[in-house]
Amino acid sequence: MPVIHQSSYRAPFLFNNGHLQTLYPTIARKVEDVTYQRERIFTPDDDFLDLDWSRAGNRRLAILSHGLEGNTHRPYMVGMARILNRHGWDVLAWNYRACSGEINRRLRMYHNGCIDDLDCVVQQALKDNRYERAALIGFSLGGNLTLMYLGSMAEKLDARIGSSVAFSVPCDLKAGARELAKAKNYLYMKQFLVSLHKKIRQKMEQMPGVISDDGYDRIRDFKGFDDRYTAPINGFKDAEDYWFQCSSGRFLSSITIPTLIVNALDDPFLADGCYPIGQAENSRFVHLEKPASGGHAGFIQFNSDGSYWSENRTIEFLGQAW
Structure with missing residues (x-):
């Protein structure tokens, strides 16, 4: 698919700075109108994962994966959960091993390629056929994990998973x-x-x-x-x-569902190799959007409903993908 050079994102006045975009939401953003219900599941190696659900009572599910040393309560996670709920999506936000507030049982914790844990979450979420369709959404490390999962599991991917969005992804670790x-x-x-x-x-x-x-x-x-x-x-x-x-960049050519990658050009965490232009141009399914600003998992907007551009862009893309 074509690379989206002309992004719709425009940074607010004084926020056209990658560091400010990165830091402001972490320090100042409050998203309080999401209530999670926690579920603990167990992995094949006798460890556990804590899942946080926010349900809208629909048959569509979005599975959210957070960034390095994050958790389900980070503003970018809760903000995404809120807008998805408002648009009729159930949300499952999961905490990686050792990220839910309780240390996990095994020596291993989590890393950029722990797709076995993501698969465990996906199978648990979709096992009872409650959902007709699902989407995967990831941020930073969680974006890398999501893209790697979609590419490496393409031939085994649950048919209900029909779209994906990933923000601020270090495609080249x-x-x-x-x-x-x-x-x-x-x-x-x-x-x-x-x-x-x-x-x-x-x-x-x-x-x-x-x-x-x-x-x-x-x-x-x-x-x-x-x-x-x-x-x-x-x-x-x-x-x-x-x-x-x-590195998820190795797996992009194998992705078989509509997927949007959004990496801001002023992201302080990303180098040139993290913008997979060639892979996107040669893929039928991968879209790469490169806003001039947005920082790392920022994309700040001051909307009356409290939503950020990244959240509205996700809703837009999921609607187009289906």
Whole structure:
């Protein structure tokens, strides 16, 4: 499909800055009119996943996947749930292992390629034939995970899953990791490492002698973290192997349902390799939209109903896809 160079998104006055777009919603946005009902499901390896439902009482379901060190209560997740409910969609927002407020049971937690957990969620949600159609929506890491799932599972994909939307996606994990390692992104990188360290320490208490944080303060970027933790815990040779195997850009050509990727050109987390122009141009199903602004999972708008552009764009695309 053609790359959408002329996006409909226009940043509000004074918000034409990628860092401000990224930070403002996290700090200032409040979305309070969504009430989740929690369900815990169990994985084949005897771990658990916590799912948060917000139902509109319809036969359409949207499954939402959050970003790195996020959860179902992040403003971008709750905002998306709200607008989907308003348009007649049930919403299942799921928390990755160790992201729901309770540490998970197994040594492994989550990563950019944990499609087995997403598949577990999808199967649980669609098992009783309550829903006639479904859509997958992901943000950042969750967008990468969603796209990888759609491409790698294309031949086995439940026929009711008919569309997908992904925002702020690091389609090339190596390029994204290098971008976040730059000095301009020091504060973001530092915050991620601090948050991840807390989970490593929880694992140390849970499994004494199995994992250690000795020398953690010398880790400066995802190369250091993924080499030491993500790769060995999840069966990858090293960070480079993990990044290669789990970069969603490799799987875009296999996607067989209408899919919209929205990556802002001023996203501070994304490098050139994260804008899959060639893959979109050569695909019948993948649309790539590149707004000039929007930051990382921002896309701020000050609408009377509290919605952001990304949420309205999702509703528009889902309507067109069906």
